[in-house]
Amino acid sequence: MKHLPSERHTLSILVDNEAGVLARIVGLFSARGYNIDSLTVADVSGDHAVSRITVVTNGPPPVIEQIIAQLDRIVPVHRVLDLTALGPHVEREMALVKVAGKGAQRDEALRIADIFRARPVDTTTGSFVFEVSGPTSKVDQFIALMREVGLVEVARTGVVAIARGAEAV
Amino acid sequence: MSAELTGAEIVVQALTDLGVEVIFGYPGGAVLPIYDALFAQGRIRHILVRHEQAAVHAAEGYARSSGKVGVVLVTSGPGATNAVTGITDALMDSIPLVVLTGQVPTHLIGTDAFQECDTVGITRHCSKHNYLVQDTARLGGVIHEAFYIARSGRPGPVVIDIPKDVQILKARYEKPGVIGHKTYKPQVKGNLSSIEAAVEMIAAAERPIFYTGGGIINSGPVATQLLRELARVTGAPVTSTLMGLGTMPNEHPQFLGMLGMHGSYEANMAMNRCDLMVCLGARFDDRVTGRLDAFSPNSKKIHVDIDRSSLNKTVRVDLGILGDVGGVMEDMLKVWKARGKKAGDLEQWWSDIAGWRARDSFGFEQKGETLLPQHAIKRLYEMTKAQKPIISTEVGQHQMWAAQHFGFDAPNKWLTSGGLGTMGYGLPAAIGAQVANPGALCIDIAGEASIQMNIQELGTASQYNLPVKIFIINNQYMGMVRQWQELNHGSRYSHSYSESLPDFVKLGEAYGWKGIVIDSASGLDEGIAAMLAHDGPVIVDCRVSKLANCFPMIPSGASHVDMILHADETRGEADEDAKALV
Numbered sequence: 001m002k003h004l005p006s007e008r009h010t011l012s013i014l015v016d017n018e019a020g021v022l023a024r025i026v027g028l029f030s031a032r033g034y035n036i037d038s039l040t041v042a043d044v045s046g047d048h049a050v051s052r053i054t055v056v057t058n059g060p061p062p063v064i065e066q067i068i069a070q071l072d073r074i075v076p077v078h079r080v081l082d083l084t085a086l087g088p089h090v091e092r093e094m095a096l097v098k099v100a101g102k103g104a105q106r107d108e109a110l111r112i113a114d115i116f117r118a119r120p121v122d123t124t125t126g127s128f129v130f131e132v133s134g135p136t137s138k139v140d141q142f143i144a145l146m147r148e149v150g151l152v153e154v155a156r157t158g159v160v161a162i163a164r165g166a167e168a169v
Numbered sequence: 170m171s172a173e174l175t176g177a178e179i180v181v182q183a184l185t186d187l188g189v190e191v192i193f194g195y196p197g198g199a200v201l202p203i204y205d206a207l208f209a210q211g212r213i214r215h216i217l218v219r220h221e222q223a224a225v226h227a228a229e230g231y232a233r234s235s236g237k238v239g240v241v242l243v244t245s246g247p248g249a250t251n252a253v254t255g256i257t258d259a260l261m262d263s264i265p266l267v268v269l270t271g272q273v274p275t276h277l278i279g280t281d282a283f284q285e286c287d288t289v290g291i292t293r294h295c296s297k298h299n300y301l302v303q304d305t306a307r308l309g310g311v312i313h314e315a316f317y318i319a320r321s322g323r324p325g326p327v328v329i330d331i332p333k334d335v336q337i338l339k340a341r342y343e344k345p346g347v348i349g350h351k352t353y354k355p356q357v358k359g360n361l362s363s364i365e366a367a368v369e370m371i372a373a374a375e376r377p378i379f380y381t382g383g384g385i386i387n388s389g390p391v392a393t394q395l396l397r398e399l400a401r402v403t404g405a406p407v408t409s410t411l412m413g414l415g416t417m418p419n420e421h422p423q424f425l426g427m428l429g430m431h432g433s434y435e436a437n438m439a440m441n442r443c444d445l446m447v448c449l450g451a452r453f454d455d456r457v458t459g460r461l462d463a464f465s466p467n468s469k470k471i472h473v474d475i476d477r478s479s480l481n482k483t484v485r486v487d488l489g490i491l492g493d494v495g496g497v498m499e500d501m502l503k504v505w506k507a508r509g510k511k512a513g514d515l516e517q518w519w520s521d522i523a524g525w526r527a528r529d530s531f532g533f534e535q536k537g538e539t540l541l542p543q544h545a546i547k548r549l550y551e552m553t554k555a556q557k558p559i560i561s562t563e564v565g566q567h568q569m570w571a572a573q574h575f576g577f578d579a580p581n582k583w584l585t586s587g588g589l590g591t592m593g594y595g596l597p598a599a600i601g602a603q604v605a606n607p608g609a610l611c612i613d614i615a616g617e618a619s620i621q622m623n624i625q626e627l628g629t630a631s632q633y634n635l636p637v638k639i640f641i642i643n644n645q646y647m648g649m650v651r652q653w654q655e656l657n658h659g660s661r662y663s664h665s666y667s668e669s670l671p672d673f674v675k676l677g678e679a680y681g682w683k684g685i686v687i688d689s690a691s692g693l694d695e696g697i698a699a700m701l702a703h704d705g706p707v708i709v710d711c712r713v714s715k716l717a718n719c720f721p722m723i724p725s726g727a728s729h730v731d732m733i734l735h736a737d738e739t740r741g742e743a744d745e746d747a748k749a750l751v
Contacts, residue, residue, distance in 0.1 A: 016352065019301070020289060027294050062481060069478035075298040075318060078352045 004060035008037070009084040010091060010161045011068065012169065013053040016076035017043050024074050025053055034067050035059060038093070038136075038158030050078065056159050081169050088164040094133040094157045097143060100126055101150035109149045116142045127152070171343050176305040176336040177202035180269065183312040185212050186344045189240050191231060191604055192216070193224040197244025198284060199271030202336035204242075216604055216633060219625035221248050223597035225255020225326075226623070229264045230601030233584050234559050234609075236389065238319050239601065241268040246284030249330075250291065254591060256326045257295040261588025262412065263387055265324035267315050268296075274334040275303055288330040297325030298353075303332065306340040317348045322355025323476040324387055355475060359492030364500045367447070367471050367488055371501075372510040374445035374469075376518045377405040380428065380457075383412030383587070384450020384474065384494045386580045392416075392495030393580045396449065399498055402505055404512035406522060408436035410451045411572055412587045419576030425522065426531070429457040430723050431569040434530035435522055437729040440465050442521065448472045450494035453484040454588070455751075463728030473497045530721045530734055531573050538689045542567065542642045542713040545693060546574040546614065549640060552697050557582065558610040561598040563619025564590045566648035566719045571614045573719075593622025596639060600626060603635040610638070610701075617643040617710075618667050627680035630706045638700055639708045641673060644715045652718045657725075657743035677708035687711040725750040 015021045022041055029036050037056040044052040057067060064082070071080045083089040097118070099109045109128060113120065118132035132142045136159060143154055163169055174182060180203050184192070191214045196204045207215055218224040221243045228239030239259075243252050249270040259266045273282040289301045298318050300311050308331065315327040371377055379400065385392045393416045400407050400423050407417045408428040417424040426433035428440055437459075440446065446468045451457065453472075458464045461483060470486040472479070473494050480489035490497055535544040546567075560575055561584040562568040568585055577583050584602060586594040595613040603611040613620075620641055630637045650665040674684025683703045687696035687710070700707045721734045726747050 020293065023290070024293060031294050062485070066478060066482055069480070069482075073323075073476060073478055075350065075353045 004062070006058045006060055007064060007084070008056065008058045009064050009082055010089070010159060011055045011057065011071070012081040012083055012161060013055065013071055014078040015051050015053060016078070017045070017048055017051040018076060021051070021076050022053070024076070025055070025071065028070055028074065029055075029057075029067075032070065034063065040158045040160050054158070054160050079169070081163075083161050083163060086163060089161055090164060091135055091159050091161040092133055093136055093139055093159045094131065095139045095143065096121070096155045097130045097132060097146055098152040098154070099128050099130065099146050099150045100152050102126060105149045109146065112142070112145050112149070118142060171341050173339040174342050175202065175206070175339050176308050176331065177206035179305065179309045179340065179342045180312065180331070180336070181206045181210055181213065182342055183309045183344075184240065185210075187313065187316050189213055189238075192240045192242050193218055193227040193231070193601065194242030195221050195224055195244065195248060197248050197271060199245035199273060199333050200242060200248075200269075200336075202333065203269070203271070203331070215242075216600075216629065218597065218629050220623065221251035222254050222593065223600075223623045223626045223629070225252050225259065225266065225268065226591070226594050226597035227601035227604070227629075228266050229255065229259050229262075229594075230561060230584050230598030231605045232264050232266060232601075233386075233598075234581050234602035235605040236581060237605070238265045238267055238316055241266060243268070244271040244284065245273055245288065246286045248284075249288040250286055253291060253295060254589075256292055256328065258586055258589040258591045258594065259326040260295055260297060262586065263324050263383060264326065265319040266326040267312070267319050268326055268328045270328060270330045271336075272301070272330045272332040275332045276334070278332065288328065292328045296328045299328035299330065301330045301332075302335055304340075305335050305338040308335060308340070309342040310345060313345050313348045314350055317350060318353060322353070356491050357475070357493045357496060359473065359490045359497035359500060361500065363488060363490045364497060365504050367490065368501055368504045368508065368510065370445055370469060370471060370488070371403055371405070371447060372505070372513060374405075374513065375515070376442060376444040376521075377403065377447065377513075377515075378439050378443040378445070379405055379407040379447050379449060380410075380440065380451055381407060381413045381416055381449045382410040382451025385413055385416045388450065388493055388495035390580060392450075392498065395495055395498040395502065398502055402502065402510075402512060404515050406439055406519075408432070408440065410454070410457055410587070411585060413451065414572060414583045415577035415580045418578040420578075427572050429454075430459070430725075431573065431719055431721065433573075434528050434721055434732055434734060435525035437723065437732060438525040439522055441729040443468045446470045448474075448486070449498065450474065452479045453482065455483075458484060459723045460726055460728045463730075465729070528734065530732070535690060538691060540687070540690045540693060540711070540713045542570050542644065542717050543574050544690065545642060545687070545711050545713055546570050548693055549612070549614070549697055550575040552694065553610060553612070553701065556610045558612055559584065559599070559602045559606060561585065561595040561602060561611070561613045563595040563613070563615045563622070564592045565616045565619055565650075566644075566652065567614055567616045567619075567642040569649075569719045570642070575614070592619040596620060596623050596626045596637070597629075599637045599639075600630055600635055603630075603637050604633070612638045612640055615639055615641045616648065617641050617645065617670055617673075618647045621671075624676070627677065627682060627706075627708070631681040635706060636704055637706045640700070641708070641710050643670075643673075643710055643712045644717065645670065646715060649719070655718070656741065657748055659742045673708050673710040677706075681705075683707045685709045
């Protein structure tokens, strides 16, 4: 089954917000040789009881199926949702992008940022830090363009995702 | 309102409330408060082992032979790390255990304190679940929850790490009413429409086979009866994994014996040629499937398993049924009867099977005075079967010969390390089984190499007057290693000869055991009789043919139809791909 084409899947994993739970999830991926393209985690409940982990992974369909089944049997995991398989959903990530330069380079950086609706959140006479958010492809593109006008460093959140519509998952 | 108890007292009270009768353990600094609480009570028996690994294997032997949860108590640091092999073994073979480990006081955690280790970190991926209890008030609830997790769904080991201050501080403890877990609720009941579909497939099949595993034993004794009934009404052949031996009676005409790498020719050929495979509580392990792309190429496959991740893991199936195998078989039988199904015409199928059976793949010929290991095990079986013995094994050739030549007629009588393949498993497992079944005949069929991996447990059996028998198939080699070196590595016997073997008789005697040597075919029966006649523990050094190998065999990476039936033409050099396989 390893020779089947890989697919990119975004999984939402609701877990008990307890010590070690992230290590269980991450350790499962490393122990069984699954891929993690990005991972985010945060407490999402009013009473701090539940965290939501978003994992972007890739693999052939039988491997994705196995990843979900393996995650599902971890004791503190409440639910595993394959947002990619469930249908329409929104994916976003945010990046902080530091660019250094003078003169025309600096003007170009601001112009590109404007087109991408990226906000300068820090500035010195020789640099900017831009905040950009959107789908992964948009963030990728923005960073690629900034490389040409003095990119210094990047920090990215990784993908968070949620299903469209009024219903909770 | 209940009185306040120390954490250590809560441990003992919760275990008592859970019906625990026996703990296997070893004391140390970080569990002294719990040992003190044990000292003050008379309800729980503590069996002092000689090494923490053995405590876990003994608890496994106890659990597997009794159907109860095995309980282990060890100290922090080396106590916990020594237990890791046993915990992993229990995870691989789905054995319900609760392992209590001491930990340094909470304020010292993370400081590299004396005998500190990250027990929850180390055991996170070799246990079903684990806990670090940081609040005495939570301790009782955690212990009850741990037992629930250990024995529900697919059973497994649960580790509870308890810092020393948590054992000493006081809190209220009350026995919980309904025990459960807020999110862990495994699906037990199989989907009825899937079960109906399965029944229709079984009734329509021309060449069906039931491929059964340890899940049936874990499901409880009723599941064994249900399997036998299912076999009866369908008339289909049954084969079993190493873990499932005993669910079908050994001599039953519909039983094809064990399948897989060292399974019978008829079982493997029937798996290859069937048109419908019904897998009940087994997991398509690589030792069973052989080469995956050649595994049973023309069959529809039904898989019943309580673990969703076992379905479609390595072999894609046509119908997966998630649920407890006992309950699913019960529903299958109900549907079968309600729909008036009758066993199909399987005459041609049974005639094919009779042809494969005629090859007598487990056959051997004992000639002369050099004792064949197969013959030694066969006679041990014949001379003990009336007593319905509990058999444990170590790992290697003797284990496979025992699986082939010792017949099992009931579940919970066969204790062997299947998934992890842990040498040193058999003696402590036999000790645990003997503790659970004081009147039973418990025999560890061992190899001379494996037995030395937990040989210190001779002392445990002596201390508690456990009349365990060890039957060492002594060929002076790590036989399975040597066999693979012959098959794949040009017979270069790199470090597989057992040099400097101890005198097992004297060794046994040093621990207060009776020692017996068997060194000829003509002395075999007399030696076994002497072993059985002694009412204490006995170690038998049974010296067998040094170079006998375990056949039949599906070489690693080969398909079921490429079995090696006999020892000739097996020496050689494997290609790189085959050498890389385990």
